Amino acid sequence: xxxxxxxxxICGSAGDGTIAAGDILKRAMARAGYKVIAFDLYPAxxxxxxxxxxRVRVTTEQVYSLKRRSxxxxxxxxxxxxxHVGEVRDFGAVIFENAPIARLGEGRHMSAHVxxxxxxxxxxxxxxxxxxxxxxxxxxxxxxGFLAQMYGLPVAAFHEIIADKxxxxxxxxxxxNIRAFDAGFEAAGAYFKLDDVTLxxxxxxAEGADTVMMTGNGAVVQGCLDAGIGTFFGYPxxxxxxxMERLAVxxxxxxxxxxxxxxxxxxxxxxxxxxxxxxxxxxxxxxPGLALMVEMLGLGVMAEVPCVIFVSQRGGPSTGMPxxxxxxxLNLAVFGGAGDAQRIVLAPTNVxxxxxxxxxxxxxxxxxxTPVVILLDLYLSNRYETVVFSKDNIxxxxxxxxxxxxxxxxxxxxxxxxxxxxxPRAVPGEAGGMHTVTGLEHNELGRPSDSAEMHTRMSAKRHxxxxxxxxHPDLNICxxxxxxxxxxxxxxxxxxxxxxxxxxxxAAQAEGxxxxxxxxxxxxxxxxxxxxxxxxxxxxxxxxxxxxEGQLANLVSGQLGRPLSRLNRVTGAPMQVEEILEQVRAxxxxxxxx
Amino acid sequence: MAKGTHHVIIGIGIAGNRAAEIxxxxxxxxxxxxxxxxxxxxxNRYDLPKVFRGxxxxxxxxxxxxxxxxxxxxxxxRDSRVTNVDGQRGTLTFAHNEEIGFDRVVVCTGGSGYxxxxxxxxxxxxxxxxxxxxxxxxxxxxxxGGRVVMLGGDMIGLDLARTLLxxxxxxxxxxxxxxxxxxxxxxxQRGKYLEALERLGIEVHAGAKxxxxxxxxxxxxxRCLVFEDGSEVFGDVVMPFCGLVPSVEFxxxxxxxxxxxxLVNPQLxxxxxxxxxxxxxxQIWSAEENAYRFYYGWNNVRAMGEVAARNMTGxxxxxxxxxxxxxxxxxxxxxxxxxWQHD
Numbered sequence: 043x044x045x046x047x048x049x050x051x052i053c054g055s056a057g058d059g060t061i062a063a064g065d066i067l068k069r070a071m072a073r074a075g076y077k078v079i080a081f082d083l084y085p086a087x088x089x090x091x092x093x094x095x096x097r098v099r100v101t102t103e104q105v106y107s108l109k110r111r112s113x114x115x116x117x118x119x120x121x122x123x124x125x126h127v128g129e130v131r132d133f134g135a136v137i138f139e140n141a142p143i144a145r146l147g148e149g150r151h152m153s154a155h156v157x158x159x160x161x162x163x164x165x166x167x168x169x170x171x172x173x174x175x176x177x178x179x180x181x182x183x184x185x186x187g188f189l190a191q192m193y194g195l196p197v198a199a200f201h202e203i204i205a206d207k208x209x210x211x212x213x214x215x216x217x218x219n220i221r222a223f224d225a226g227f228e229a230a231g232a233y234f235k236l237d238d239v240t241l242x243x244x245x246x247x248a249e250g251a252d253t254v255m256m257t258g259n260g261a262v263v264q265g266c267l268d269a270g271i272g273t274f275f276g277y278p279x280x281x282x283x284x285x286m287e288r289l290a291v292x293x294x295x296x297x298x299x300x301x302x303x304x305x306x307x308x309x310x311x312x313x314x315x316x317x318x319x320x321x322x323x324x325x326x327x328x329x330p331g332l333a334l335m336v337e338m339l340g341l342g343v344m345a346e347v348p349c350v351i352f353v354s355q356r357g358g359p360s361t362g363m364p365x366x367x368x369x370x371x372l373n374l375a376v377f378g379g380a381g382d383a384q385r386i387v388l389a390p391t392n393v394x395x396x397x398x399x400x401x402x403x404x405x406x407x408x409x410x411x412t413p414v415v416i417l418l419d420l421y422l423s424n425r426y427e428t429v430v431f432s433k434d435n436i437x438x439x440x441x442x443x444x445x446x447x448x449x450x451x452x453x454x455x456x457x458x459x460x461x462x463x464x465x466p467r468a469v470p471g472e473a474g475g476m477h478t479v480t481g482l483e484h485n486e487l488g489r490p491s492d493s494a495e496m497h498t499r500m501s502a503k504r505h506x507x508x509x510x511x512x513x514h515p516d517l518n519i520c521x522x523x524x525x526x527x528x529x530x531x532x533x534x535x536x537x538x539x540x541x542x543x544x545x546x547x548x549a550a551q552a553e554g555x556x557x558x559x560x561x562x563x564x565x566x567x568x569x570x571x572x573x574x575x576x577x578x579x580x581x582x583x584x585x586x587x588x589x590x591e592g593q594l595a596n597l598v599s600g601q602l603g604r605p606l607s608r609l610n611r612v613t614g615a616p617m618q619v620e621e622i623l624e625q626v627r628a629x630x631x632x633x634x635x636x
Numbered sequence: 637m638a639k640g641t642h643h644v645i646i647g648i649g650i651a652g653n654r655a656a657e658i659x660x661x662x663x664x665x666x667x668x669x670x671x672x673x674x675x676x677x678x679x680n681r682y683d684l685p686k687v688f689r690g691x692x693x694x695x696x697x698x699x700x701x702x703x704x705x706x707x708x709x710x711x712x713x714r715d716s717r718v719t720n721v722d723g724q725r726g727t728l729t730f731a732h733n734e735e736i737g738f739d740r741v742v743v744c745t746g747g748s749g750y751x752x753x754x755x756x757x758x759x760x761x762x763x764x765x766x767x768x769x770x771x772x773x774x775x776x777x778x779x780x781g782g783r784v785v786m787l788g789g790d791m792i793g794l795d796l797a798r799t800l801l802x803x804x805x806x807x808x809x810x811x812x813x814x815x816x817x818x819x820x821x822x823x824x825q826r827g828k829y830l831e832a833l834e835r836l837g838i839e840v841h842a843g844a845k846x847x848x849x850x851x852x853x854x855x856x857x858x859r860c861l862v863f864e865d866g867s868e869v870f871g872d873v874v875m876p877f878c879g880l881v882p883s884v885e886f887x888x889x890x891x892x893x894x895x896x897x898x899l900v901n902p903q904l905x906x907x908x909x910x911x912x913x914x915x916x917x918x919q920i921w922s923a924e925e926n927a928y929r930f931y932y933g934w935n936n937v938r939a940m941g942e943v944a945a946r947n948m949t950g951x952x953x954x955x956x957x958x959x960x961x962x963x964x965x966x967x968x969x970x971x972x973x974x975x976w977q978h979d
């Protein structure tokens with residue numbers, strides 16, 4: 043079999059090493075040249091209880107989402123994994139502990155739940171691990187060795203990744219984990235493979251530096267660094283924290299500065315201050331943090347200060363579901379705050395997009411002198427994908443519209459009304475650039491003004507200058523995929539949900555349904571013309587979103603006046619391809635019947 | 637029956653599967669749990685030789701599709717080994733440390749291949765044929781046209797031998813006391829049956845006692861059998877076929893009477909009123925013979941599963957052996973056995 047499409051779930055309790063095992067698995071497979079997409083679910087609690095799930099999809103062809111049905115389930119803790127056994131397809135495999143220490147009540151063991159069409163592989167994980175390492179701590183690594191033997195996974199890549207993972211610890215730790223892996227590998231030799239799970243050769247050989255595997259948040263960090271971020275202020279919040287954590291390691295190496303502030307309000311205030319001072323400045327937060335930041339965001343809009351705010355959405359409102367994904371902060375990102383405070387909002391749809399949008403956000407902020415919000419969600423922030431990066435830096439180091447030499451005696455007009463509505467920008471200390479800046483409405487000099495005419499003209503300036511963002515180079519503000527011309531069903535999607543939408547579209551096409559999908563990356567200003575063109579081609583339009591009412595659907599129908607079919611889920615989990623496909627089928631059928 | 641009575645069937649062979657069918661039929665509301673050490677649902681072991689006829693996907697020898705168990709509301713627990721059955725408490729314990737309760741249990745674990753004492757030192761050089769996995773292992777070990785050396789040659793082995801010969805392999809039979817098991821063939825009758833095997837194409841090695849089994853020298857088949865008279869037989873795979881020994885180890889502390897198999901009355905009930913047995917695992921009281929005895933063959937085993945299930949659900953029927961138990965030569969002079977007959 044040449045083509046590979048293998049999805050493995052590892053499920054355990056917090057502290058079992060579930061996420062670590064998934065991490066090693068995906069890195070090893072990426073190292074061996076496979077395409078990988080992976081996503082972890084973990085509890086809000088740190089350790090001791092709560093379920094962890096690592097899902098890893100390994101393919102040779104490009105895919106855009108996780109599958110609903112997995113091929114293999116590895117249970118490190120049956121009390122959590124049992125509820126996932128139904129996710130394994132027929133003739134797939136379920137691997138579980140068959141020598142637990144504790145006495146189990148009826149039905150508490152995985153063997154009571156494996157479906158008749160699935161293949162059970164009971165493995166004495168703990169015993170195998172103890173024999174190899176004198177401890178049972180590495181049984182998560184034992185199961186990786188077991189998988190490697192059963193499905194021909196690349197052993198050398200696993201050895202390398204395990205050694206990498208433990209290189210900061212005493213050598214004995216890495217060696218012990220390698221032994222655990224090898225013991226699992228050897229143990230699997232006694233098993234006859236009865237499932238029909240297969241792994242073909244990788245489609246390409248990884249070329250080292252260009253092909254990397256990272257999360258959406260990791261890509262954001264890389265984009266920030268490549269775009270020359272100068273300052274970052276942040277306050278930790280799931281699922282955005284890892285952006286700050288990684289930047290804290292990397293920014294000092296590049297001579298840039300990062301400060302953890304006392305709260306989100308301070309973070310955005312400092313970010314705007316740094317942006318005002320001419321630094322490429324950013325902060326990162328989640329929905330609750332953005333709710334605190336919107337007042338200062340308005341200052342950024344009014345004072346026309348470039349800055350970037352990364353927002354990784356989670357289940358809300360309020361503290362909500364910190365470790366579950368959702369797409370319910372679109373309204374807040376686009377409209378949040380007092381007054382007509384239009385800003386640029388971008389929502390990448392995959393990990394590569396996170397990199398591109400992060401870097402481009404600094405260009406846009408500088409060029410259009412405005413805050414730029416990058417809207418991610420937990421699923422995108424935390425999921426891993428293999429990404430091929432260009433060797434060349436694709437970001438412009440300076441997009442600022444500088445101050446022209448002033449005539450002697452002429453006052454500098456920081457908010458000059460120009461043809462493109464973008465004013466010459468001076469940073470503090472720049473010769474001839476002295477000016478007033480305020481959150482009050484102001485005139486071209488920056489001095490407070492409440493005249494009706496000035497407020498009207500300045501409002502128009504702040505809105506219309508952003509129109510240029512729709513034509514910013516090397517940025518797909520929206521893009522259509524699938525069938526060209528008139529189609530039965532179009533899928534309009536944003537953020538992480540677009541991956542599932544694209545796979546649903548391809549599945550629908552395979553069933554003979556004429557179908558297209560459009561991703562909307564720029565949510566503000568909304569690229570109305572291309573979206574209108576797309577809608578005009580679609581007999582039916584479906585908008586799948588991870589929020590309750592359909593915030594993109596409202597945004598688009600509000601601006602284009604066309605009713606749209608909605609598919610909304612607030613389960614805390616990513617949308618399923620099958621759910622979208624089912625709706626597409628229903629819409630296509632309804633149209634055909636009509 | 638009381639609603640929700642929990643019937644447990646240990647073993648999912650012919651007897652166990654038939655018992656499940658009857659239990660469901662007679663007690664639609666009961667709970668049925670089937671337990672097996674196998675990783676596969678019920679397949680017909682009589683079909684295992686088909687591996688050599690090109691059937692390499694276990695799904696092709698399943699008796700019922702996997703969906704059957706859900707449709708019949710049967711909980712199928714595979715890869716699960718029972719370590720104890722407590723008939724007094726009505727509980728059984730698994731090797732994985734789980735305990736479950738039952739109202740009635742029927743033991744249908746059959747038997748595993750018997751290995752005589754003088755062959756146990758060579759266990760690592762021999763291959764069994766009790767499961768799909770072991771059949772596939774033999775298939776993978778055998779080169780095209782390769783030779784299987786069968787030690788003993790019970791009727792399970794001889795059935796495989798027929799298939800091997802028909803599919804281009806070669807078979808050597810090393811005759812011992814277990815040849816033709818479970819049939820008891822009188823000494824003066826053995827010759828004609830061995831001749832019939834030779835007519836089939838089996839090389840029969842009789843007379844000399846086996847001294848050892850060892851790995852074959854480089855360039856020769858993988859196994860070498862050395863006999864006391866100094867003769868040697870080479871083969872790619874060595875397979876013992878010396879009858880079955882009932883799988884009853886897990887019942888040793890259950891409190892029921894055991895001789896070689898579980899001792900049951902003609903109604904197939906053990907000495908514990910909650911525990912029944914069916915198939916190759918049990919010895920049934922025969923008033924005629926004034927002894928407990930085994931009954932073999934697909935038809936008998938299936939009938940035992942049926943009788944046990946009927947009696948577990950209120951009947952009081954004795955098991956009656958089905959058909960002749962004698963080995964014979966058919967009109968063409970070919971060896972034939974009721975043991976080989978199955979649906």
